[in-house]
Amino acid sequence: MPARDIKPETWRHILAVNTEAALALARNMARKRVCQGGGSVVFISSIMALAGGAGSVAYSMSKSALHGLARSLALELAPIGVRVNCIAPGFVRTPMFDRLERGWDAAQRDAVEALHPLGFGEAEDIAHAAAFLVAATGRWITGTVLVVDGGYLAK
Protein backbone atom coordinates (compact mmCIF):
# COMPACT_ATOMS: atom_id res chain seq x y z
CA MET A 1 0.00 0.00 0.00
CA PRO A 2 1.47 3.40 -0.94
CA ALA A 3 2.67 5.56 1.97
CA ARG A 4 0.14 8.29 1.20
CA ASP A 5 -2.78 5.86 1.56
CA ILE A 6 -1.77 3.78 4.55
CA LYS A 7 -3.83 4.48 7.66
CA PRO A 8 -2.17 5.01 11.04
CA GLU A 9 -4.12 2.10 12.51
CA THR A 10 -2.76 -0.16 9.77
CA TRP A 11 0.89 0.67 10.37
CA ARG A 12 0.36 0.53 14.13
CA HIS A 13 -1.08 -2.96 13.76
CA ILE A 14 1.88 -4.06 11.63
CA LEU A 15 4.36 -2.64 14.14
CA ALA A 16 2.46 -4.19 17.05
CA VAL A 17 2.57 -7.68 15.56
CA ASN A 18 5.97 -7.64 13.85
CA THR A 19 8.04 -5.57 16.25
CA GLU A 20 6.46 -4.76 19.60
CA ALA A 21 5.42 -8.37 20.21
CA ALA A 22 9.05 -9.41 19.66
CA LEU A 23 10.23 -7.02 22.36
CA ALA A 24 7.40 -7.98 24.70
CA LEU A 25 8.29 -11.66 24.38
CA ALA A 26 12.08 -11.46 24.29
CA ARG A 27 12.54 -9.18 27.28
CA ASN A 28 11.23 -11.99 29.47
CA MET A 29 14.52 -13.78 28.79
CA ALA A 30 16.13 -11.37 31.25
CA ARG A 31 13.76 -12.26 34.10
CA LYS A 32 15.07 -14.33 36.95
CA ARG A 33 14.74 -18.11 36.52
CA VAL A 34 13.57 -17.84 32.89
CA CYS A 35 16.76 -19.01 31.24
CA GLN A 36 19.35 -20.18 33.67
CA GLY A 37 22.49 -21.30 31.90
CA GLY A 38 21.99 -19.14 28.83
CA GLY A 39 19.60 -19.09 25.93
CA SER A 40 19.02 -17.92 22.41
CA VAL A 41 16.51 -15.68 20.65
CA VAL A 42 15.92 -15.57 16.88
CA PHE A 43 13.74 -12.94 15.22
CA ILE A 44 12.57 -13.56 11.68
CA SER A 45 12.98 -10.28 9.84
CA SER A 46 13.05 -10.00 6.04
CA ILE A 47 15.16 -8.85 3.13
CA MET A 48 12.74 -5.89 3.27
CA ALA A 49 14.64 -4.83 6.42
CA LEU A 50 17.74 -4.35 4.26
CA ALA A 51 16.29 -3.31 0.90
CA GLY A 52 13.31 -1.14 0.05
CA GLY A 53 10.25 -1.57 -2.11
CA ALA A 54 7.49 0.84 -3.08
CA GLY A 55 4.31 0.06 -1.16
CA SER A 56 6.11 -1.68 1.72
CA VAL A 57 6.87 1.17 4.12
CA ALA A 58 5.17 -0.28 7.19
CA TYR A 59 6.44 -3.83 6.71
CA SER A 60 9.95 -2.60 5.93
CA MET A 61 9.94 -0.29 8.97
CA SER A 62 8.71 -3.04 11.28
CA LYS A 63 11.31 -5.55 10.08
CA SER A 64 14.31 -3.21 10.19
CA ALA A 65 13.26 -2.23 13.71
CA LEU A 66 13.74 -5.89 14.62
CA HIS A 67 17.39 -5.58 13.61
CA GLY A 68 17.85 -2.63 15.96
CA LEU A 69 16.04 -4.47 18.71
CA ALA A 70 18.24 -7.53 18.23
CA ARG A 71 21.49 -5.53 18.36
CA SER A 72 20.77 -3.75 21.62
CA LEU A 73 19.09 -6.72 23.25
CA ALA A 74 22.13 -8.83 22.29
CA LEU A 75 24.38 -6.48 24.24
CA GLU A 76 21.99 -6.32 27.16
CA LEU A 77 21.58 -10.10 27.46
CA ALA A 78 25.18 -11.17 26.69
CA PRO A 79 26.18 -11.07 30.40
CA ILE A 80 23.54 -13.73 31.21
CA GLY A 81 24.57 -15.85 28.23
CA VAL A 82 21.53 -15.13 26.08
CA ARG A 83 22.23 -14.57 22.39
CA VAL A 84 19.92 -12.58 20.09
CA ASN A 85 20.04 -12.77 16.29
CA CYS A 86 17.85 -12.20 13.24
CA ILE A 87 17.23 -14.24 10.13
CA ALA A 88 16.32 -12.17 7.07
CA PRO A 89 14.57 -14.42 4.55
CA GLY A 90 13.91 -13.74 0.89
CA PHE A 91 10.66 -14.97 -0.72
CA VAL A 92 9.82 -18.33 0.83
CA ARG A 93 6.88 -20.53 -0.19
CA THR A 94 4.50 -20.08 2.76
CA PRO A 95 0.78 -19.24 3.07
CA MET A 96 1.77 -15.53 3.18
CA PHE A 97 3.65 -16.06 -0.06
CA ASP A 98 0.61 -17.77 -1.62
CA ARG A 99 -1.53 -14.73 -0.84
CA LEU A 100 1.04 -12.46 -2.51
CA GLU A 101 1.35 -14.80 -5.47
CA ARG A 102 -2.39 -14.70 -6.15
CA GLY A 103 -1.97 -11.01 -7.01
CA TRP A 104 0.67 -11.74 -9.66
CA ASP A 105 0.38 -13.02 -13.21
CA ALA A 106 2.85 -15.67 -14.42
CA ALA A 107 5.28 -13.10 -15.82
CA GLN A 108 5.33 -11.18 -12.53
CA ARG A 109 5.88 -14.36 -10.57
CA ASP A 110 8.80 -15.37 -12.82
CA ALA A 111 10.30 -11.90 -12.53
CA VAL A 112 10.24 -12.11 -8.72
CA GLU A 113 11.72 -15.59 -8.76
CA ALA A 114 14.46 -14.44 -11.12
CA LEU A 115 15.55 -11.91 -8.47
CA HIS A 116 16.70 -14.91 -6.40
CA PRO A 117 19.77 -16.54 -8.01
CA LEU A 118 18.75 -19.81 -6.31
CA GLY A 119 14.99 -19.39 -6.92
CA PHE A 120 12.29 -19.23 -4.24
CA GLY A 121 13.05 -20.77 -0.85
CA GLU A 122 11.22 -23.29 1.31
CA ALA A 123 10.24 -22.86 4.95
CA GLU A 124 12.67 -25.66 5.73
CA ASP A 125 15.59 -23.50 4.56
CA ILE A 126 14.76 -20.93 7.22
CA ALA A 127 14.18 -23.63 9.83
CA HIS A 128 17.69 -25.02 9.27
CA ALA A 129 19.20 -21.56 9.74
CA ALA A 130 17.21 -21.01 12.95
CA ALA A 131 18.30 -24.41 14.26
CA PHE A 132 21.93 -23.51 13.53
CA LEU A 133 21.65 -20.20 15.43
CA VAL A 134 19.73 -21.60 18.40
CA ALA A 135 21.95 -24.65 18.92
CA ALA A 136 25.46 -24.70 20.39
CA THR A 137 26.72 -24.23 16.81
CA GLY A 138 25.78 -20.54 17.18
CA ARG A 139 27.43 -20.10 20.59
CA TRP A 140 29.70 -17.21 19.50
CA ILE A 141 27.09 -15.47 17.31
CA THR A 142 25.04 -12.61 18.71
CA GLY A 143 23.61 -9.32 17.44
CA THR A 144 23.90 -10.40 13.80
CA VAL A 145 21.58 -10.85 10.85
CA LEU A 146 21.80 -14.11 8.94
CA VAL A 147 20.40 -13.47 5.48
CA VAL A 148 18.80 -16.58 3.93
CA ASP A 149 17.59 -15.38 0.57
CA GLY A 150 18.90 -17.52 -2.27
CA GLY A 151 21.32 -14.74 -3.20
CA TYR A 152 18.70 -11.98 -3.54
CA LEU A 153 20.70 -9.30 -1.72
CA ALA A 154 24.07 -10.28 -3.16
CA LYS A 155 23.25 -8.76 -6.52
Add this chain to the structure above:
Amino acid sequence: MTEPETMPRDEGCLLITGASSGLGSEMARRFSASHRLILAGRDEARLQRTRSTCHAPERQLIWRHDLMDVEGIAGQLGDFLAINDVRVAGLVHSAAHLSVLPLRSLTPDMVLDTFRANVFAAMELVRTLTKKRVNQQRLGAVVFVSSIASQFGAKGFSAYSASKGALDALMKSLAVELAPGVRVNSVLPGALRTAMTESMFDDPGMADRLAADYPLGIGVPADIVDAVEFLLSEKARWITGQQLVVDGGRTTNITA
Protein backbone atom coordinates in the same frame (compact mmCIF):
# COMPACT_ATOMS: atom_id res chain seq x y z
CA MET B 1 11.21 -34.55 1.60
CA THR B 2 14.34 -36.48 2.58
CA GLU B 3 16.64 -35.33 5.35
CA PRO B 4 19.31 -32.97 4.07
CA GLU B 5 22.86 -34.15 3.70
CA THR B 6 25.25 -32.76 6.25
CA MET B 7 27.98 -31.90 3.75
CA PRO B 8 28.26 -30.84 0.11
CA ARG B 9 26.55 -32.94 -2.51
CA ASP B 10 28.34 -35.71 -4.29
CA GLU B 11 31.42 -37.56 -3.16
CA GLY B 12 34.03 -34.98 -4.03
CA CYS B 13 36.75 -33.88 -1.65
CA LEU B 14 36.82 -30.81 0.53
CA LEU B 15 39.83 -28.59 -0.17
CA ILE B 16 41.04 -26.55 2.82
CA THR B 17 43.71 -23.88 2.37
CA GLY B 18 45.75 -22.79 5.36
CA ALA B 19 45.30 -26.33 6.65
CA SER B 20 48.53 -26.33 8.63
CA SER B 21 47.62 -23.54 11.03
CA GLY B 22 45.05 -22.48 13.66
CA LEU B 23 41.63 -22.47 12.13
CA GLY B 24 42.52 -24.61 9.09
CA SER B 25 43.85 -27.52 11.13
CA GLU B 26 40.81 -27.41 13.43
CA MET B 27 38.53 -27.60 10.37
CA ALA B 28 40.57 -30.47 8.96
CA ARG B 29 40.28 -32.45 12.16
CA ARG B 30 36.50 -31.95 12.29
CA PHE B 31 35.61 -32.29 8.61
CA SER B 32 37.75 -35.41 8.14
CA ALA B 33 35.02 -37.30 10.04
CA SER B 34 32.61 -36.79 7.14
CA HIS B 35 34.83 -36.02 4.19
CA ARG B 36 37.91 -36.86 2.27
CA LEU B 37 40.14 -33.79 2.47
CA ILE B 38 42.79 -32.07 0.42
CA LEU B 39 44.98 -30.22 2.89
CA ALA B 40 46.66 -27.26 1.23
CA GLY B 41 49.57 -25.29 2.66
CA ARG B 42 53.20 -24.35 2.20
CA ASP B 43 54.93 -26.56 4.72
CA GLU B 44 54.86 -30.31 4.16
CA ALA B 45 55.87 -31.19 7.73
CA ARG B 46 53.13 -29.04 9.25
CA LEU B 47 50.55 -30.42 6.82
CA GLN B 48 51.60 -33.93 7.86
CA ARG B 49 51.05 -32.93 11.47
CA THR B 50 47.53 -31.72 10.63
CA ARG B 51 46.86 -34.94 8.74
CA SER B 52 47.95 -37.04 11.72
CA THR B 53 45.19 -35.41 13.81
CA CYS B 54 42.50 -36.24 11.20
CA HIS B 55 40.12 -39.17 11.13
CA ALA B 56 41.42 -41.85 8.72
CA PRO B 57 44.68 -39.93 8.09
CA GLU B 58 45.71 -42.33 5.31
CA ARG B 59 42.72 -41.16 3.20
CA GLN B 60 43.53 -37.45 3.46
CA LEU B 61 45.54 -35.85 0.67
CA ILE B 62 48.20 -33.16 0.94
CA TRP B 63 48.65 -30.51 -1.75
CA ARG B 64 51.76 -28.54 -0.95
CA HIS B 65 51.58 -25.17 -2.65
CA ASP B 66 52.56 -21.63 -1.70
CA LEU B 67 49.47 -19.57 -2.56
CA MET B 68 51.68 -16.52 -3.11
CA ASP B 69 52.36 -18.26 -6.41
CA VAL B 70 48.92 -17.38 -7.77
CA GLU B 71 49.93 -18.01 -11.36
CA GLY B 72 50.90 -21.59 -10.52
CA ILE B 73 47.57 -22.53 -8.95
CA ALA B 74 45.63 -23.51 -12.08
CA GLY B 75 48.31 -25.79 -13.51
CA GLN B 76 49.45 -27.38 -10.29
CA LEU B 77 46.01 -27.94 -8.77
CA GLY B 78 44.77 -29.33 -12.08
CA ASP B 79 47.68 -31.78 -12.19
CA PHE B 80 47.19 -32.73 -8.55
CA LEU B 81 43.50 -33.58 -9.08
CA ALA B 82 44.28 -35.55 -12.23
CA ILE B 83 47.14 -37.54 -10.68
CA ASN B 84 45.08 -38.43 -7.60
CA ASP B 85 41.92 -38.92 -9.68
CA VAL B 86 39.80 -36.84 -7.28
CA ARG B 87 37.37 -33.94 -7.67
CA VAL B 88 36.53 -31.10 -5.28
CA ALA B 89 32.95 -30.59 -4.03
CA GLY B 90 33.72 -27.98 -1.38
CA LEU B 91 36.37 -25.29 -0.96
CA VAL B 92 37.30 -23.47 2.24
CA HIS B 93 39.80 -20.65 1.80
CA SER B 94 41.20 -20.23 5.29
CA ALA B 95 44.75 -19.23 4.41
CA ALA B 96 45.45 -15.59 5.19
CA HIS B 97 48.34 -13.20 5.35
CA LEU B 98 48.28 -10.71 8.26
CA SER B 99 50.90 -8.13 9.09
CA VAL B 100 49.77 -5.38 11.44
CA LEU B 101 51.68 -2.28 10.38
CA PRO B 102 50.99 1.46 10.35
CA LEU B 103 50.35 2.90 6.91
CA ARG B 104 53.70 4.71 6.84
CA SER B 105 55.55 1.40 7.21
CA LEU B 106 53.67 -0.47 4.48
CA THR B 107 55.22 -0.98 1.07
CA PRO B 108 53.37 -1.85 -2.14
CA ASP B 109 55.03 -5.27 -2.11
CA MET B 110 53.67 -6.04 1.34
CA VAL B 111 50.18 -5.00 0.27
CA LEU B 112 50.45 -7.15 -2.84
CA ASP B 113 51.54 -10.15 -0.76
CA THR B 114 48.49 -9.70 1.45
CA PHE B 115 46.22 -9.51 -1.58
CA ARG B 116 47.90 -12.48 -3.25
CA ALA B 117 47.20 -14.85 -0.35
CA ASN B 118 43.86 -13.42 0.78
CA VAL B 119 42.15 -12.48 -2.49
CA PHE B 120 43.90 -13.44 -5.73
CA ALA B 121 44.50 -17.03 -4.58
CA ALA B 122 40.83 -17.37 -3.60
CA MET B 123 39.73 -16.18 -7.03
CA GLU B 124 42.17 -18.45 -8.84
CA LEU B 125 41.16 -21.49 -6.78
CA VAL B 126 37.48 -20.98 -7.63
CA ARG B 127 38.33 -20.29 -11.27
CA THR B 128 40.32 -23.51 -11.45
CA LEU B 129 37.69 -25.60 -9.65
CA THR B 130 34.91 -24.40 -11.96
CA LYS B 131 36.75 -25.54 -15.09
CA LYS B 132 34.81 -28.46 -16.51
CA ARG B 133 37.96 -30.21 -17.69
CA VAL B 134 39.59 -29.97 -14.26
CA ASN B 135 36.73 -30.59 -11.84
CA GLN B 136 33.77 -31.79 -13.95
CA GLN B 137 31.31 -29.36 -12.37
CA ARG B 138 31.58 -31.02 -8.99
CA LEU B 139 32.10 -27.83 -7.00
CA GLY B 140 28.95 -27.13 -4.95
CA ALA B 141 29.92 -24.88 -2.05
CA VAL B 142 32.65 -22.37 -1.30
CA VAL B 143 33.34 -20.64 2.01
CA PHE B 144 35.86 -17.84 2.35
CA VAL B 145 37.17 -17.11 5.83
CA SER B 146 36.99 -13.32 5.83
CA SER B 147 37.10 -11.11 8.94
CA ILE B 148 35.08 -8.41 10.69
CA ALA B 149 37.99 -6.25 9.48
CA SER B 150 36.25 -6.31 6.08
CA GLN B 151 33.51 -4.12 7.62
CA PHE B 152 35.28 -2.02 10.25
CA GLY B 153 38.54 -0.15 10.60
CA ALA B 154 41.40 -0.78 13.00
CA LYS B 155 44.81 0.86 13.35
CA GLY B 156 47.50 -1.00 11.48
CA PHE B 157 44.97 -3.14 9.59
CA SER B 158 44.72 -1.17 6.33
CA ALA B 159 46.17 -3.84 4.03
CA TYR B 160 44.42 -6.72 5.79
CA SER B 161 41.06 -4.87 5.93
CA ALA B 162 41.27 -3.91 2.27
CA SER B 163 42.03 -7.49 1.30
CA LYS B 164 39.14 -8.92 3.33
CA GLY B 165 36.79 -6.27 1.92
CA ALA B 166 37.91 -7.31 -1.55
CA LEU B 167 37.44 -10.97 -0.64
CA ASP B 168 33.82 -10.34 0.41
CA ALA B 169 33.09 -8.34 -2.74
CA LEU B 170 34.59 -11.19 -4.77
CA MET B 171 32.41 -13.64 -2.84
CA LYS B 172 29.22 -11.75 -3.76
CA SER B 173 30.06 -11.57 -7.43
CA LEU B 174 31.00 -15.23 -7.58
CA ALA B 175 27.75 -16.12 -5.78
CA VAL B 176 25.73 -14.34 -8.43
CA GLU B 177 27.82 -15.54 -11.36
CA LEU B 178 28.03 -19.20 -10.32
CA ALA B 179 24.40 -19.65 -9.13
CA PRO B 180 22.64 -22.00 -9.00
CA GLY B 181 25.39 -24.60 -9.29
CA VAL B 182 27.83 -23.23 -6.74
CA ARG B 183 27.00 -21.44 -3.49
CA VAL B 184 29.60 -18.95 -2.27
CA ASN B 185 29.60 -17.35 1.20
CA SER B 186 31.99 -15.89 3.75
CA VAL B 187 32.35 -16.21 7.48
CA LEU B 188 33.55 -13.08 9.27
CA PRO B 189 35.24 -14.05 12.52
CA GLY B 190 36.11 -11.61 15.26
CA ALA B 191 39.34 -11.98 17.21
CA LEU B 192 40.28 -15.61 17.78
CA ARG B 193 43.27 -16.91 19.62
CA THR B 194 45.30 -18.66 16.94
CA ALA B 195 48.95 -18.72 15.91
CA MET B 196 48.24 -15.84 13.49
CA THR B 197 46.98 -13.56 16.28
CA GLU B 198 49.11 -14.83 19.19
CA SER B 199 51.37 -11.76 19.12
CA MET B 200 48.33 -9.52 19.79
CA PHE B 201 47.49 -11.56 22.88
CA ASP B 202 51.10 -11.55 24.17
CA ASP B 203 50.57 -7.97 25.31
CA PRO B 204 48.41 -8.30 28.46
CA GLY B 205 47.01 -4.75 28.13
CA MET B 206 45.92 -5.49 24.56
CA ALA B 207 44.44 -8.86 25.56
CA ASP B 208 42.34 -7.22 28.30
CA ARG B 209 41.15 -4.45 25.99
CA LEU B 210 40.16 -6.99 23.35
CA ALA B 211 38.28 -9.16 25.85
CA ALA B 212 36.33 -6.13 27.12
CA ASP B 213 35.10 -5.40 23.59
CA TYR B 214 33.65 -8.89 23.10
CA PRO B 215 30.27 -9.34 24.84
CA LEU B 216 30.62 -13.14 24.61
CA GLY B 217 34.39 -13.16 25.18
CA ILE B 218 37.24 -13.94 22.77
CA GLY B 219 36.55 -16.78 20.35
CA VAL B 220 38.28 -20.05 19.68
CA PRO B 221 38.65 -21.77 16.27
CA ALA B 222 35.88 -24.29 17.05
CA ASP B 223 33.34 -21.42 17.15
CA ILE B 224 34.10 -20.68 13.51
CA VAL B 225 34.30 -24.29 12.37
CA ASP B 226 30.60 -24.81 13.17
CA ALA B 227 29.62 -21.83 11.01
CA VAL B 228 31.77 -23.03 8.09
CA GLU B 229 30.31 -26.52 8.39
CA PHE B 230 26.77 -25.13 8.31
CA LEU B 231 27.42 -23.03 5.20
CA LEU B 232 29.02 -25.98 3.39
CA SER B 233 26.14 -28.27 4.24
CA GLU B 234 22.89 -28.86 2.38
CA LYS B 235 21.15 -27.18 5.31
CA ALA B 236 22.41 -23.91 3.82
CA ARG B 237 21.25 -24.80 0.29
CA TRP B 238 19.34 -21.48 -0.05
CA ILE B 239 22.17 -19.30 1.34
CA THR B 240 24.55 -17.70 -1.12
CA GLY B 241 26.36 -14.38 -1.35
CA GLN B 242 26.26 -13.87 2.42
CA GLN B 243 28.65 -12.61 5.03
CA LEU B 244 28.00 -14.54 8.23
CA VAL B 245 29.42 -12.58 11.17
CA VAL B 246 30.67 -14.82 13.99
CA ASP B 247 32.21 -12.42 16.46
CA GLY B 248 30.74 -12.80 19.94
CA GLY B 249 28.83 -9.54 19.45
CA ARG B 250 31.94 -7.36 18.85
CA THR B 251 30.67 -5.41 15.85
CA THR B 252 27.31 -4.78 17.51
CA ASN B 253 28.90 -3.30 20.62
CA ILE B 254 28.63 0.49 20.57
CA THR B 255 30.91 0.78 23.60
CA ALA B 256 33.78 -0.98 21.80
